[in-house]
Amino acid sequence: MSIFTMPSLGADMEEGKLVEWLVKPGDHVAKGDIVAVVETQKGAIEIEIFEAGEIGELLAQPGQTLPVGAPLARLGAADAAEATIAPVAAPISPELPAPAAPAKALPATTASPVPTGPALASPAARGRAAELGLALDAIAGSGPGGAVLLADVETQAKVQPAPGSGPVTPQKGKPGLDMAEMRRAIAAAMSRSKREIPHYYLSHEIDLQAAQDWLTTTNATRTPDQRLLMGALLIRATVRALARVPELNGRFEGDAYTPSDAVHCGLAVAMRGGGLIAPAILDAQGMAADAIMDAMRDIVVRTRAGRLRNSEITQGTITISSLGETGVDALFGVIYPPQVALVGFGAPRLKPMVRDDIVQPRLAITATLAADHRVSDGRRGALFLAEIDRLMQEPDTP
Amino acid sequence: MTPSDIRAAFLDDLTLIAPDLDPESIGDNDHLQDDLGLDSMDFLNLVSALHKRFGLPIPEPDYPMLATPAKAVDYLARMLAR
Numbered sequence: 001m002s003i004f005t006m007p008s009l010g011a012d013m014e015e016g017k018l019v020e021w022l023v024k025p026g027d028h029v030a031k032g033d034i035v036a037v038v039e040t041q042k043g044a045i046e047i048e049i050f051e052a053g054e055i056g057e058l059l060a061q062p063g064q065t066l067p068v069g070a071p072l073a074r075l076g077a078a079d080a081a082e083a084t085i086a087p088v089a090a091p092i093s094p095e096l097p098a099p100a101a102p103a104k105a106l107p108a109t110t111a112s113p114v115p116t117g118p119a120l121a122s123p124a125a126r127g128r129a130a131e132l133g134l135a136l137d138a139i140a141g142s143g144p145g146g147a148v149l150l151a152d153v154e155t156q157a158k159v160q161p162a163p164g165s166g167p168v169t170p171q172k173g174k175p176g177l178d179m180a181e182m183r184r185a186i187a188a189a190m191s192r193s194k195r196e197i198p199h200y201y202l203s204h205e206i207d208l209q210a211a212q213d214w215l216t217t218t219n220a221t222r223t224p225d226q227r228l229l230m231g232a233l234l235i236r237a238t239v240r241a242l243a244r245v246p247e248l249n250g251r252f253e254g255d256a257y258t259p260s261d262a263v264h265c266g267l268a269v270a271m272r273g274g275g276l277i278a279p280a281i282l283d284a285q286g287m288a289a290d291a292i293m294d295a296m297r298d299i300v301v302r303t304r305a306g307r308l309r310n311s312e313i314t315q316g317t318i319t320i321s322s323l324g325e326t327g328v329d330a331l332f333g334v335i336y337p338p339q340v341a342l343v344g345f346g347a348p349r350l351k352p353m354v355r356d357d358i359v360q361p362r363l364a365i366t367a368t369l370a371a372d373h374r375v376s377d378g379r380r381g382a383l384f385l386a387e388i389d390r391l392m393q394e395p396d397t398p
Numbered sequence: 399m400t401p402s403d404i405r406a407a408f409l410d411d412l413t414l415i416a417p418d419l420d421p422e423s424i425g426d427n428d429h430l431q432d433d434l435g436l437d438s439m440d441f442l443n444l445v446s447a448l449h450k451r452f453g454l455p456i457p458e459p460d461y462p463m464l465a466t467p468a469k470a471v472d473y474l475a476r477m478l479a480r
Contacts, residue, residue: 216458219458220457220458223446223449223455224442224445224446224448224449224456225446225449225450227442227458229438229439229442230438231438231439270437271418272416272418272419272435273418296439297439297442297443300439300440301443304416304417304418305417324437324438325431325437325438326431326432
């Protein structure tokens with residue numbers, strides 16, 4: 001038996017709000033199943049479970065904001081007897097109303113082997129705390145076993161003004177992205193990056209005409225839903241070029257760099273209201289252009305709709321940021337920790353380029369690399385950008 | 399289909415692709431990419447949706463004719479009348 005906890009969805013995340021359970025006690029889950037939706041600074045994220053078993057008891061209620069590591073549910077082994085689940089600790093009263101108050105910040109429980117559930121409280125206290133937007137955990141209880149009573153809530157309300165007004169209702173569907181929160185998350189990650197990672201930068205202009213000609217021919221015979229974008233070819237070339245320079249694909253955690261065999265390729269997706277999210281296409285290393293296009297379409301749609309999975313936003317091994325057709329010439333990125341490289345593509349433009357000793361108008365793009373000098377050097381980075389260039393000249397390679 | 403039916407259908411597909419756009423505030427001459435902030439993936443998804451809805455091929459060379467809602471309605475009406 002084990003405890004399913006609030007996952008960390010990035011170094012910048014401290015807490016998340018449980019929006020919705022997608023399982024109930026008694027359900028059997030397999031590794032990778034989506035069991036809950038949690039709202040974070042990056043919007044609503046679908047939470048996968050990384051263990052098979054049977055859902056025992058749900059320890060958190062929709063609407064609760066909980067710190068990373070807080071217990072969410074008890075998970076029994078698939079064949080565990082009922083008896084092993086019951087007696088250990090169930091501090092939640094059966095008549096617990098749902099949704100409960102947004103019990104912000106459970107006291108750190110990492111040291112305690114037995115996880116604490118939501119705070120003990122009388123139904124009246126719970127209701128009043130929810131109404132005031134107060135966290136039950138933050139209120140000193142004077143009732144039996146330290147339970148929070150109505151009077152305790154009223155006392156606390158006088159000391160601590162409610163963070164928000166009105167009752168908190170669990171949200172469903174498309175999340176209201178909090179731009180201020182997202183900006184804070186970006187600030188935290190980027191400040192850490194610039195503080196800890198000694199960046200170096202390289203820039204290289206790539207002739208895209210061969211790729212563009214191939215795309216035009218290929219797309220002419222396809223229906224719109226089957227057409228490819230230049231972005232898919234750029235991602236494919238980047239992912240394949242990484243095979244030659246493994247010191248750009250991996251994660252720097254603690255004091256050590258671990259290269260990754262798999263390429264979980266993050267894509268910086270701009271949100272129209274501002275801000276950005278960089279979910280990863282998982283296991284992109286073996287994908288052909290069509291598969292990358294499908295994965296890219298899927299991930300962009302789900303980013304916009306607020307339906308990403310936690311593995312997609314935590315397991316990236318490199319990030320690509322692309323300005324698209326209407327941007328400027330080049331972007332010099334800030335590495336997303338704990339990754340060690342970021343590839344930037346500017347807007348493709350017609351440029352005068354010399355081919356066969358003649359100046360010709362060719363579609364060109366500026367590719368840049370921001371990389372971590374603790375792990376790689378400019379010489380290796382240059383090899384990488386040159387390899388992307390070489391691959392873009394062979395667009396019809398499957 | 400009247401132009402106003404086509405316009406409603408177009409805005410329907412557009413706001414499905416870009417759920418954060420408010421259909422009330424979209425102007426007929428707003429440029430989808432420059433004014434409304436669609437990227438190339440959004441635009442392709444919009445073309446795919448219009449292809450499914452109207453059964454039109456909408457080849458890549460025709461993309462500029464979908465640059466604004468006004469142009470798109472005009473283009474779709476012409477293609478449907480063929």
